[in-house]
Amino acid sequence: MKALAASRRHRFAPVILMALALLFTGAIYAALAPNAAQADTASATDIAEGERLFITNCSTCHGMSAQGTADGPALIGVGAAAVHFQVVTGRMPMAANAPQAEAKPPQLTGEQAQQIAAYIASLGAGPSIPSDQQVDPTLGDAANGMQVFRTNCAMCHNAVGAGGALSEGKYAPALDGATATVIYEAMLTGPQSMPVFNDATLTPDEKRDVIAYLMEQRQPNPGGLDLGSFGSVSEGIWVFVVGIGLLIGAAVWIGARSS
Amino acid sequence: MSAETSFSKAPPAAAVAAADFLDTRLGVAKAVKGLARKLFPDHWSFLLGEIALYSFIVILISGTFLTMFFVPSVAEVRYPMDALPVTMRGQQMSEAFASTLNMSFHVRGGLLMRQIHHWAALVFIGAIVVHMMRVFFTGAFRKPRELNYVIGFSMLIMGLLAGLTGYSLPDDVLSGNGLRITDGVVKSIPIIGSYLSYMVFGGEFPGTDTIPRMYTLHILLIPGLILAMVGAHLFLVFWHKHTQYPGPGRTHKNVVGYPLFPVYTAKAGGFFFIVFGVLALMGATMSINSVWNYGPFDPSLVSAGAQPDWYMLFLEGSLRLMPGAAEVVIGGYTLSLNVLIPAVVVPGVLFTLLGAYPFVEAFATKDTGEHHVLDRPRNVPTRTAIGVAILSAFFVLLGGGANDLLATQFQLSINAITLVFRVLFFVLPFVAFIVTKRICLGLQRKDREVSLHGHETGRVVRFASGEYIEVHQPLDEYERWIRVGHDVYRPLEIEPAEDLNGVRRPGHGKDKIRARVSQFFYQDRVEPVTPAELAAASAHGEHDALPALPADRPSEELDARVH
Ligand code: HEM
Numbered sequence: 001m002k003a004l005a006a007s008r009r010h011r012f013a014p015v016i017l018m019a020l021a022l023l024f025t026g027a028i029y030a031a032l033a034p035n036a037a038q039a040d041t042a043s044a045t046d047i048a049e050g051e052r053l054f055i056t057n058c059s060t061c062h063g064m065s066a067q068g069t070a071d072g073p074a075l076i077g078v079g080a081a082a083v084h085f086q087v088v089t090g091r092m093p094m095a096a097n098a099p100q101a102e103a104k105p106p107q108l109t110g111e112q113a114q115q116i117a118a119y120i121a122s123l124g125a126g127p128s129i130p131s132d133q134q135v136d137p138t139l140g141d142a143a144n145g146m147q148v149f150r151t152n153c154a155m156c157h158n159a160v161g162a163g164g165a166l167s168e169g170k171y172a173p174a175l176d177g178a179t180a181t182v183i184y185e186a187m188l189t190g191p192q193s194m195p196v197f198n199d200a201t202l203t204p205d206e207k208r209d210v211i212a213y214l215m216e217q218r219q220p221n222p223g224g225l226d227l228g229s230f231g232s233v234s235e236g237i238w239v240f241v242v243g244i245g246l247l248i249g250a251a252v253w254i255g256a257r258s259s
Numbered sequence: 260m261s262a263e264t265s266f267s268k269a270p271p272a273a274a275v276a277a278a279d280f281l282d283t284r285l286g287v288a289k290a291v292k293g294l295a296r297k298l299f300p301d302h303w304s305f306l307l308g309e310i311a312l313y314s315f316i317v318i319l320i321s322g323t324f325l326t327m328f329f330v331p332s333v334a335e336v337r338y339p340m341d342a343l344p345v346t347m348r349g350q351q352m353s354e355a356f357a358s359t360l361n362m363s364f365h366v367r368g369g370l371l372m373r374q375i376h377h378w379a380a381l382v383f384i385g386a387i388v389v390h391m392m393r394v395f396f397t398g399a400f401r402k403p404r405e406l407n408y409v410i411g412f413s414m415l416i417m418g419l420l421a422g423l424t425g426y427s428l429p430d431d432v433l434s435g436n437g438l439r440i441t442d443g444v445v446k447s448i449p450i451i452g453s454y455l456s457y458m459v460f461g462g463e464f465p466g467t468d469t470i471p472r473m474y475t476l477h478i479l480l481i482p483g484l485i486l487a488m489v490g491a492h493l494f495l496v497f498w499h500k501h502t503q504y505p506g507p508g509r510t511h512k513n514v515v516g517y518p519l520f521p522v523y524t525a526k527a528g529g530f531f532f533i534v535f536g537v538l539a540l541m542g543a544t545m546s547i548n549s550v551w552n553y554g555p556f557d558p559s560l561v562s563a564g565a566q567p568d569w570y571m572l573f574l575e576g577s578l579r580l581m582p583g584a585a586e587v588v589i590g591g592y593t594l595s596l597n598v599l600i601p602a603v604v605v606p607g608v609l610f611t612l613l614g615a616y617p618f619v620e621a622f623a624t625k626d627t628g629e630h631h632v633l634d635r636p637r638n639v640p641t642r643t644a645i646g647v648a649i650l651s652a653f654f655v656l657l658g659g660g661a662n663d664l665l666a667t668q669f670q671l672s673i674n675a676i677t678l679v680f681r682v683l684f685f686v687l688p689f690v691a692f693i694v695t696k697r698i699c700l701g702l703q704r705k706d707r708e709v710s711l712h713g714h715e716t717g718r719v720v721r722f723a724s725g726e727y728i729e730v731h732q733p734l735d736e737y738e739r740w741i742r743v744g745h746d747v748y749r750p751l752e753i754e755p756a757e758d759l760n761g762v763r764r765p766g767h768g769k770d771k772i773r774a775r776v777s778q779f780f781y782q783d784r785v786e787p788v789t790p791a792e793l794a795a796a797s798a799h800g801e802h803d804a805l806p807a808l809p810a811d812r813p814s815e816e817l818d819a820r821v822h
Binding site for chain 1: 301302303304305306307309310344345346347348349350363364370374378381382385386389432433526529530533534537538541543544545546547548549552553554559560561562563564565566567568569572660661662663664666667670671672673674675
């Protein structure tokens with residue numbers, strides 16, 4: 001009991017309490033929040049709420065009615081998928097003026113993202129958010145996804161989606177954290193330097209195959225530690241750190257009793 | 260430290276009988292006795308070559324296992340629908356790639372063996388390079404060991420070729436990319452390039468001959484040559500006796516160390532198992548070259564972050580750093596300087612410099628004596644500085660080869676990185692040369708200082724007269740030997756161009772070049788302590804300063820002085 005009392009006065013106690021409270025509200029939210037499928041049909045209230053959120057969070061750059069300003073492009077006709085992608089990955093609202101809009105912890109909730117998306121979609125037709133079934137990896141063919149991925153994506157994102165460099169500080173991010181919906185939307189809308197893969201270039205089935213392939217990559221590597229999936233360079237570093245390092249250590253130990 | 264340690268325990272009778280049998284027929288007793296009494300100096304850096312040797316043995320063993328399951332053919336097959344991994348099911352691929360997948364997923368221990376083989380290859384070449392650095396920086400390549408240096412150097416080249424051919428065998432995208440680059444490099448050679456490429460690949464790349472040819476080279480020719488050279492290399496180490504680090508009683512005429520049997524054999528045998536163990540551990544826990552991620556080779560594909568194994572990365576870097584604009588067209592013929600320079604000229608210069616180095620240095624010193632005592636790197640500043648300069652250029656090329664990863668991992672602009680490396684490639688070696696040389700000379704001065712005055716103890720004593728001095732601890736015999744007992748070279752003086760009668764002397768031109776090279780090597784130096792100085796210093800008490808010495812003291816004095 002004494003220990004408990006003492007720990008209550010610990011200087012980290014408020015932080016931990018706060019974290020627990022956040023976890024609790026998060027859990028309740030997750031249980032009650034509508035999922036993507038339910039929110040598909042946008043109501044007028046959603047659109048109205050979306051407009052309000054847009055004006056507070058986005059209009060400084062994209063203009064009061066999404067017509068675009070010097071600081072950001074027009075969003076009329078970009079579609080719900082683009083907005084949803086940008087907001088749930090935390091890219092929008094954009095923060096610093098970096099070579100590219102960085103993904104960061106999202107500022108708006110999934111529901112709010114849906115509402116802004118509904119608002120933007122109401123301004124002009126564009127690609128909509130894919131349904132759960134469209135992005136279900138278990139319905140895709142990973143082997144075909146492999147083919148599609150390596151012909152269309154690997155040159156930027158690396159063979160297993162570990163990411164890669166583009167010019168002038170831009171880069172294609174690693175794909176190991178993206179949700180199935182985000183992967184689909186990225187292909188559909190082509191954010192920033194990434195090309196658009198509309199349904200004529202990659203059919204919805206092929207998109208799903210790509211998702212299946214990328215999800216397959218999240219299985220543990222049968223060879224052991226994947227060393228970051230950066231291929232030969234990380235292998236080269238590890239061979240000196242672990243292999244040559246241990247062996248020279250052993251050599252020093254063996255040669256220690258010398259002269 | 261003596262070789263005459265006796266082992267009094269009597270061997271078992273069966274062993275005696277067997278030994279007697281062999282002795283009376285082959286006369287082995289004398290040979291074995293000679294062998295067992297051979298002395299080996301003991302130092303951890305002398306085990307670096309052994310790491311290379313043992314990993315080579317592991318490569319041979321694991322490689323033999325792989326040959327039982329690998330099919331060196333580019334015949335097209337469709338990967339079975341019920342086989343692993345799922346991402347490869349039903350894919351069109353070569354038999355070589357299919358057999359590699361099958362070996363990794365369906366042969367018991369297959370993936371482990373593949374990974375051990377590949378890690379062992381990386382360790383092998385890594386150990387060769389570190390071993391070579393040891394040989395270079397300690398001057399172990401001097402007479403009589405120049406030839407062995409050349410053998411070692413050839414093994415390095417063979418090791419690189421073994422790696423290149425092995426990497427190409429699985430016929431995945433990366434290995435195909437690597438071969439494609441090789442093809443481009445061969446084709447960039449003026450006039451004969453395209454003929455050479457057709458000869459190497461048996462027609463237009465990739466063709467159907469490539470994999471079978473690589474296979475023969477990889478499993479037969481190259482390992483055979485390496486094996487033969489290892490034999491010659493070790494025989495010469497044995498024949499010349501091993502070098503030793505400077506120390507009391509160690510001269511160019513003796514070897515101080517442990518007998519080959521039992522001490523050295525026990526240590527070396529144990530070390531083999533350590534090397535094997537480390538390689539097995541790496542193979543078991545760390546994935547390497549997971550070819551199923553890259554998929555079967557298709558000439559049209561590239562992937563971000565595609566790099567060769569580390570020992571080829573400098574070539575990749577050299578290609579990446581070269582501006583593409585260097586391609587020129589002369590009378591309808593394209594001269595691909597943008598490939599020729601980075602992939603042929605740069606490594607050519609780097610390797611020629613390395614391979615020829617012992618002969619360059621011998622030319623500069625005109626030293627024909629035998630050297631069995633190693634140099635401390637600081638005592639040969641120019642050599643050490645050249646070595647560090649070469650290494651720095653090598654590291655810049657490595658960085659260039661990994662420029663995309665540096666960009667993503669450190670969030671830099673790849674364009675800026677490439678530009679910086681281009682400049683560094685030319686500047687860094689010079690800076691490294693000058694800085695290293697300064698550091699070496701500084702360390703030598705410190706040695707001089709310490710030999711004359713002893714170590715500072717931090718204890719300050721006040722004399723009755725009021726004078727304060729810091730007490731200096733004189734060096735013990737052992738340390739003094741190390742700090743003062745090295746050879747010094749001075750720039751060679753050459754005879755005048757004409758003799759007294761005004762007749763031109765033959766060979767003067769060559770001598771002039773020699774003098775210039777020698778000047779470059781030995782102009783800046785710190786004269787080591789002479790016996791006279793040492794005597795003077797100890798007579799004065801350790802703390803006194805000494806008058807500057809005349810610069811041109813003959814070096815023979817040195818050898819006369821040290822015990
Ligand atoms: C296949 C690769 C190689 C193997 C298996 C190998 C093995 C060895 C071994 C076991 C020794 C005796 C112990 C030692 O000093 O470390 C040795 C000595 C030596 N190696 Fe290598 N080595 C290889 C590559 C090289 C290379 C690349 C060079 C230099 C270009 C080289 C130059 C020498 C020289 C000059 C010696 C005599 C050193 C001395 O007596 O101090 N070796 N090698």
